[in-house]
Amino acid sequence: MSKYILELKNITKTFPGVKALDNVNFQLKSGEIHALMGENGAGKSTFIKVITGVHQPDQGEIFLKGKKVNIKDPNDSKKLGIAAIYQHATSYPHLSVTENIFMGHEKIDIKTKRILWEDMHQSAEKFLKELGAEFDPKRRMSTLSVAQQQIVEIAKAISTNAEIIIMDEPTASLTKTESEDLYRITEKLQEIGTSIIFISHRFEDMYRLAGRVTVFRDSKYIGTWGVNEVSNQDLIKAMVGREITQMFPSKNAEISEEIFRVEKLSRKGYFKDISFTLHSGEILAITGLVGAGRTELCQSLFGIERYDSGKLYFEGNEVEIKEVQAAMKLGIGYLPEDRQEQGLILDWELDKNISLTSLDKISQYSFIDRKKEKSMAKRLAELVNVKARSIFNLAKELSGGNQQKIVVAKLLTSDLKVIILDEPTKGVDVGAKSAIFKIMADLAAQGYAIIMVSSEMPEVLGMGDRILVMRNGEITKEMAVEEASQEKILAAAMQEKI
Amino acid sequence: MSEKSSKNKISLERIQQIREFSLIGFIIVLSIFVQFRNSNFLTMSNIDDLLTNTAILSILAVGMMMVIITRGIDLSIGATLALSGMVTSMTVSNYPSLHPLVALLIGIFIGLISGAIIGLLVAKFNILPIIATLGMMNVFRGITFLISGGKWVSAYQMSDSFKAISTGSILGINNLILIAIIIYLVFYYFINYTRTGRKIYAVGSSPESAKISGINVDRITWLVYSIMGGLAGLSGVLWVSKFASAQSNTASGYEMNVIAACVIGGVSIAGGEGKVTGLISGVLLYGILENALPMINVSPFWQNAIQGAVILIAVLVSALIKRRIGSSNKIRRED
Amino acid sequence: MVNNSNNGITLNREIKSEKEFSLKKFFFQWEWLLFLIFIAIHIINSQLSPYYLNTYTLLDATMTFLDKAFIALSMTFVIIFGDIDISVGSTIALASVIMAVLYNAGLPMPLAILVCLLVGVIAGFINGILIVKFKELSAVIVTLSTMILYRGIAYIILENQASGGFPMWFNFLGWGYIKTIIPFILVAFIIAAVIFYVLLHKTTFGRKVYAIGNNDVASLFSGVKVDKIKIIVFTLNGLMAAIAALFLTSKMGSTRPNIASGYELDVIAMVVLGGVSTSGGKGRMIGVLLSIFIIGFLRYGLGLVNVPDQVILIVIGILLIFSVMLSNLKLFSNKS
Amino acid sequence: QEGKYAIIVKNAGNPYNEKEMDGFEKAINEIGGEVILKAPAEPTAESQIIMIEQLITQHVDAIAIAGNDPDALQPALKKAMSRGIKVLSLDSAVNAQSRMVHINQADPEQIGRVQIQAISEMIGGSGQIAVLSATSQAANQNTWIEWMKKELEKPEYDQIELVKVAYGDDLRDKSVSETEALLKSYPDLKGIIAPTTVAIAAAGKVLTDRGLQGEIELTGLGLPSEMAEYIKNGVCDWMYLWNPIDVGYLAGYAAEALVTEKITGNPGETFEAGRLGSKEVIQAGDGTEIMLGAPFRFDKENIDQWKDVY
Numbered sequence A: 001m002s003k004y005i006l007e008l009k010n011i012t013k014t015f016p017g018v019k020a021l022d023n024v025n026f027q028l029k030s031g032e033i034h035a036l037m038g039e040n041g042a043g044k045s046t047f048i049k050v051i052t053g054v055h056q057p058d059q060g061e062i063f064l065k066g067k068k069v070n071i072k073d074p075n076d077s078k079k080l081g082i083a084a085i086y087q088h089a090t091s092y093p094h095l096s097v098t099e100n101i102f103m104g105h106e107k108i109d110i111k112t113k114r115i116l117w118e119d120m121h122q123s124a125e126k127f128l129k130e131l132g133a134e135f136d137p138k139r140r141m142s143t144l145s146v147a148q149q150q151i152v153e154i155a156k157a158i159s160t161n162a163e164i165i166i167m168d169e170p171t172a173s174l175t176k177t178e179s180e181d182l183y184r185i186t187e188k189l190q191e192i193g194t195s196i197i198f199i200s201h202r203f204e205d206m207y208r209l210a211g212r213v214t215v216f217r218d219s220k221y222i223g224t225w226g227v228n229e230v231s232n233q234d235l236i237k238a239m240v241g242r243e244i245t246q247m248f249p250s251k252n253a254e255i256s257e258e259i260f261r262v263e264k265l266s267r268k269g270y271f272k273d274i275s276f277t278l279h280s281g282e283i284l285a286i287t288g289l290v291g292a293g294r295t296e297l298c299q300s301l302f303g304i305e306r307y308d309s310g311k312l313y314f315e316g317n318e319v320e321i322k323e324v325q326a327a328m329k330l331g332i333g334y335l336p337e338d339r340q341e342q343g344l345i346l347d348w349e350l351d352k353n354i355s356l357t358s359l360d361k362i363s364q365y366s367f368i369d370r371k372k373e374k375s376m377a378k379r380l381a382e383l384v385n386v387k388a389r390s391i392f393n394l395a396k397e398l399s400g401g402n403q404q405k406i407v408v409a410k411l412l413t414s415d416l417k418v419i420i421l422d423e424p425t426k427g428v429d430v431g432a433k434s435a436i437f438k439i440m441a442d443l444a445a446q447g448y449a450i451i452m453v454s455s456e457m458p459e460v461l462g463m464g465d466r467i468l469v470m471r472n473g474e475i476t477k478e479m480a481v482e483e484a485s486q487e488k489i490l491a492a493a494m495q496e497k498i
Numbered sequence B: 001m002s003e004k005s006s007k008n009k010i011s012l013e014r015i016q017q018i019r020e021f022s023l024i025g026f027i028i029v030l031s032i033f034v035q036f037r038n039s040n041f042l043t044m045s046n047i048d049d050l051l052t053n054t055a056i057l058s059i060l061a062v063g064m065m066m067v068i069i070t071r072g073i074d075l076s077i078g079a080t081l082a083l084s085g086m087v088t089s090m091t092v093s094n095y096p097s098l099h100p101l102v103a104l105l106i107g108i109f110i111g112l113i114s115g116a117i118i119g120l121l122v123a124k125f126n127i128l129p130i131i132a133t134l135g136m137m138n139v140f141r142g143i144t145f146l147i148s149g150g151k152w153v154s155a156y157q158m159s160d161s162f163k164a165i166s167t168g169s170i171l172g173i174n175n176l177i178l179i180a181i182i183i184y185l186v187f188y189y190f191i192n193y194t195r196t197g198r199k200i201y202a203v204g205s206s207p208e209s210a211k212i213s214g215i216n217v218d219r220i221t222w223l224v225y226s227i228m229g230g231l232a233g234l235s236g237v238l239w240v241s242k243f244a245s246a247q248s249n250t251a252s253g254y255e256m257n258v259i260a261a262c263v264i265g266g267v268s269i270a271g272g273e274g275k276v277t278g279l280i281s282g283v284l285l286y287g288i289l290e291n292a293l294p295m296i297n298v299s300p301f302w303q304n305a306i307q308g309a310v311i312l313i314a315v316l317v318s319a320l321i322k323r324r325i326g327s328s329n330k331i332r333r334e335d
Numbered sequence C: 001m002v003n004n005s006n007n008g009i010t011l012n013r014e015i016k017s018e019k020e021f022s023l024k025k026f027f028f029q030w031e032w033l034l035f036l037i038f039i040a041i042h043i044i045n046s047q048l049s050p051y052y053l054n055t056y057t058l059l060d061a062t063m064t065f066l067d068k069a070f071i072a073l074s075m076t077f078v079i080i081f082g083d084i085d086i087s088v089g090s091t092i093a094l095a096s097v098i099m100a101v102l103y104n105a106g107l108p109m110p111l112a113i114l115v116c117l118l119v120g121v122i123a124g125f126i127n128g129i130l131i132v133k134f135k136e137l138s139a140v141i142v143t144l145s146t147m148i149l150y151r152g153i154a155y156i157i158l159e160n161q162a163s164g165g166f167p168m169w170f171n172f173l174g175w176g177y178i179k180t181i182i183p184f185i186l187v188a189f190i191i192a193a194v195i196f197y198v199l200l201h202k203t204t205f206g207r208k209v210y211a212i213g214n215n216d217v218a219s220l221f222s223g224v225k226v227d228k229i230k231i232i233v234f235t236l237n238g239l240m241a242a243i244a245a246l247f248l249t250s251k252m253g254s255t256r257p258n259i260a261s262g263y264e265l266d267v268i269a270m271v272v273l274g275g276v277s278t279s280g281g282k283g284r285m286i287g288v289l290l291s292i293f294i295i296g297f298l299r300y301g302l303g304l305v306n307v308p309d310q311v312i313l314i315v316i317g318i319l320l321i322f323s324v325m326l327s328n329l330k331l332f333s334n335k336s
Numbered sequence D: 001q002e003g004k005y006a007i008i009v010k011n012a013g014n015p016y017n018e019k020e021m022d023g024f025e026k027a028i029n030e031i032g033g034e035v036i037l038k039a040p041a042e043p044t045a046e047s048q049i050i051m052i053e054q055l056i057t058q059h060v061d062a063i064a065i066a067g068n069d070p071d072a073l074q075p076a077l078k079k080a081m082s083r084g085i086k087v088l089s090l091d092s093a094v095n096a097q098s099r100m101v102h103i104n105q106a107d108p109e110q111i112g113r114v115q116i117q118a119i120s121e122m123i124g125g126s127g128q129i130a131v132l133s134a135t136s137q138a139a140n141q142n143t144w145i146e147w148m149k150k151e152l153e154k155p156e157y158d159q160i161e162l163v164k165v166a167y168g169d170d171l172r173d174k175s176v177s178e179t180e181a182l183l184k185s186y187p188d189l190k191g192i193i194a195p196t197t198v199a200i201a202a203a204g205k206v207l208t209d210r211g212l213q214g215e216i217e218l219t220g221l222g223l224p225s226e227m228a229e230y231i232k233n234g235v236c237d238w239m240y241l242w243n244p245i246d247v248g249y250l251a252g253y254a255a256e257a258l259v260t261e262k263i264t265g266n267p268g269e270t271f272e273a274g275r276l277g278s279k280e281v282i283q284a285g286d287g288t289e290i291m292l293g294a295p296f297r298f299d300k301e302n303i304d305q306w307k308d309v310y
């Protein structure tokens, strides 16, 4: 018996025009938690999909417990005891949580093949409880928040009793406490002998969980290290190919006059009595636990959702924001939480994606000037450092992090004064993260006012000038970054209003 | 996520239930109104007529529901029905001693083949359902015309046992109603209590997820069109037996009635949604409209408009109710 | 791909902004296939009938199918949304019936025509409003209901009567020629086609329509007035149905509540054969135009050699499926 | 004498229309011309207009048409006539401006009246009756129903009450539910007149299934093949129709007479119509027509010899 439960040798996979995996090797020990890291677009997700049979490799071999296996489709991998949580949720929005968890391996009466609904609901509830979630498994998937859906995905993987569980960025949309639950579960799985591949852009996750770490870069295998044997700096260098000395750029923006003021803004059932002011050059970080109502607040400020009461002042004048166009006209921009659903048109080329928010800039009497459009797209795509061959690449061909950069580029087409960024670094690699932070700092220096929603403590502390903590739809604490600390923020996020 | 808040939430099942109740409420109000105008409406004999006349529609609706759940649509069922009816009745007229069960099997078989072809086109050749079925609708109608040579098969050419398929009764219940009930029971079980049944929903709710989690999407797609075809084939036999006449334009345009019944019954054209219990109320409402309008003496020129308005109102009202529940389900805290 | 790991500095990658010309890509387009079918149909037809290949015949033939083709132009927009409008046949009936009744009640014909267009606009607007306000309902459901409703209203108005007796000049729409051989309807259609082509492919409006068809949520977040544009498109579709009603009514000289029944499926067939996917976001006007003429000339040509209508339907059905099957081959890229 | 003769019937896939085409073809074969048979898939005026255009392009000499709409074909048929094509209608007339002559299967007055006479005889001169027609705008049916109502005004029908005119839209399912509605809404109903094939067969079926023969009488116009069953089982004692083959046949000869200018469509002209003998053009309304004969009565005695014919 081989000492590796899963081994992949010389895997190569090309998509039309892109080599996603280039002669990659990988070894998973039985019962270990193995972190897989690398830049956006390094090929991690593709690699996972090769293991689970979603993609067929062009060449290379897969060995399971020393035996060569041929995985033709996801069913094969399921039968071999491999389960995966994919980066982009693979849920059934119309179906109940229970069904999402058990789809394809429903509990059935052995004789009659009848589905045992009650049994399933009960075990679903049990799985959810184990994961620290308490929602009713009969609920429809589409009524859950992104984080809750993620928890269901995890429950789904656990429910198959797989020997190997692969998690592709499971923490990307989780907050600290929820991540803790996930750590606990993952460790428990390890205890009972499950082998786990864990993909994440968070170093925190890796240090907390993994024994070993493998790094991919530009579709190639770079190396595997024991987590304790390798320094942070070396790991970053392996991933990015250069050194990143400073994650958060030094801020030299001058915080000046008030631009935007929110007074007692409420939306029934979502948020209540929200008040704050925003100055030019300032980065206001809003943090809190998942479901605290941050996204809802941002969407109301951007005119996607109505607010019920409260006042908004823009540059001193009272304004109403009832639709997106009103917000845009004032100079408010919004980077949505879910880039694939809300930010991009995946089947479109990059240039068209970038220009969509500012069609009037590239048109005359409503006639589009393609030349202008292309040059604008090229300029902005290069500005945000997108990894793409040309502006005619389709958005869906980019990796997650690069897609996020395109959404940022879209914002930069308009003349904005206030930029609202909702989880801008979700699922973004270190390199891109620091690039996005750099862009943020630059924008602040140019006098933009920025609202940044984030669940990442270091990011909030590193980038914010002022920090708002939300809990249950209300602001529980406002503090300057100087007086803030992780403990204070967490306390405010979890307690009642102080 | 506190425990309390999640318990208050209206569950998936509740939403569906309330929707169905609202539709049933609508049906009751409508029935009372009609009864008021014509006291014959709620008599046993009329209810029997109503159910008998709705049976074929309801059988087709089950198949259509499954097709629509997978995000598809089948415009060819009227044509399939005609083809199966024509072939069966031609066979019966040539072999009058043929056992009615054999006739039923022939019809189902022809329908199955027609459906399987469509399923193949949709699943294997990735042709959008609306195009594949629009195309095959023309083809099936044309074939029916060609094999019949433009002739009809009339009552005197059909054996009594064949005609008895739809006029006979067991325990006082008309065969058509009985067949429809059996089909509803079978498919209720199939859809709710078998893995394959649930996969139909998975495919409709998110084909990408289904594919990635190892569900054979093509097979399921192929299956639902085949089932639809089989049910259309069965309906073809029942149709010609009921009306004792087979023509090449039998049931032309009937697919629209079936789709309308599904839609009223809460089957979402966007896929992933639809329940057998909801479908029954949709089919019933449709059947009542067809049955009641002639009985309350409305001018024939008003019938179309009334039918359209009722469908529109039923659909809008149920959408409003769904929205009410949906939004209260989303709101997390009541102050 | 550039690997700039060695020099240790951040270098913004150069991103190409000129399209690489690929001969293969150029030729393997859906529209070329349609074009080939188009040519093939003319060759076959002219082999079959000695009357076919003749300027007069070809020009005259267009008169038989261009009325519904007007709707195909705007239906293209609707289907790019991923929606569908099956109420257009009924809209024709309603608009036409109201026009005829008002004319016979003494309204001058030009005003009656205006009312006809207005009815189309209102019918389309109602569709649009319902679809936008009731997002949980799909367009199929809404237009299925209004399909029954609109025709129902036409029946209420005209019952079993026909209404006609229009002034002589109204005949010109359906039967008139320009320069004695070019059908007026052809000229009108070409003008409309150019307008719709430009609208879809050259303007911000068209771009937004594609955006909504691909991802309406992202469009909303990008500041596209999704609802407004949807309403405009459905209203436009109603208007085009009313224009079709004018030509059809002129062609028939009178109208009845049952005219234009089944038109919706013909129009949809034209649009989808043109490569516009009912799943939304894809398709080009050129394809639709080619497909209009393919179906039209095919029908006309086969009818000219007196092939039974049923057989023509089989041929069109198979053509529809077969060509879409071909287009699904990986060879054909079908981008907007 | 070679010529190209075309016939357009209402729609394909209907034996009545097929027989009309048969008769027309037979006549033209006797005459020795080329025959073109056309039948649209759906019975709409729109599809007939396209066919007329196609026939104009083929330079036919004559078009005989069973119109799906009396008025809507006018512009198209006028265009045909202006190109020198002789146009006549048969079975279902187009308006007088769009045709040179119409082949009338039977006098509409007679058709209307004879059905009332029949039902009166069947129900013994008193009781409620209803009419189950095709679509509400079917022109033929509507004229016949008008004549039925006129006949009912006669004093001998004082005891007969026409309670409802229902429309089955020539659809099987709708005709059945309309029949059932009649039975339930008018429990005292004595007779049904269904002047159209689909409706009379549907009514026959309903009455048969409910064992109502003898209680509710049925008559009207129907195809012998469709009605054979119900005539034999006594649900319908007798009904009427004319011979569609003869309608087509007469249209063929009339077309030839027009083309060879034996007639021009003016009243008083006569011509030889093959086995049907000499026929005369007569005035009818503001147009002219050629009458085939009286409607033919089908009953138990003769139905067996006709049921296999059409």
Ligand SMILES: Nc1ncnc2c1ncn2[C@@H]1O[C@H](COP(=O)(O)OP(=O)(O)OP(=O)(O)O)[C@@H](O)[C@H]1O
Pocket: A015, A016, A018, A019, A020, A038, A039, A040, A041, A042, A043, A044, A045, A046, A047, A087, A396, A397, A398, A399, A400, A401, A402, A427, A429
């Ligand atoms: N279906 C596909 N078609 C074409 N190219 C693809 C496809 N899927 C992935 N790629 C390309 O393959 C490369 C690797 O992508 P992959 O999603 O595996 O990256 P990743 O390492 O998971 O990145 P991230 O951290 O952003 O999720 C990228 O360049 C991407 O554009």
Ligand SMILES: Nc1ncnc2c1ncn2[C@@H]1O[C@H](COP(=O)(O)OP(=O)(O)OP(=O)(O)O)[C@@H](O)[C@H]1O
Pocket: A143, A144, A145, A146, A147, A288, A289, A290, A291, A292, A293, A294, A295, A296, A337, A455, B001, B002, B005, B330, B331, B332
């Ligand atoms: N406990 C819950 N029950 C039901 N729905 C919830 C719950 N928590 C959040 N949601 C839903 O999830 C969505 C996201 O929540 P919201 O935007 O209010 O929070 P957030 O602070 O932005 O959290 P996130 O970090 O996930 O963005 C909302 O649409 C909300 O309705």
Ligand SMILES: [Mg+2]
Pocket: A044, A045, A046, A087, A168, A399, A400
């Ligand atoms: Mg990835």
Ligand SMILES: [Mg+2]
Pocket: A294, A295, A296, A337, A422, A453
């Ligand atoms: Mg959020």
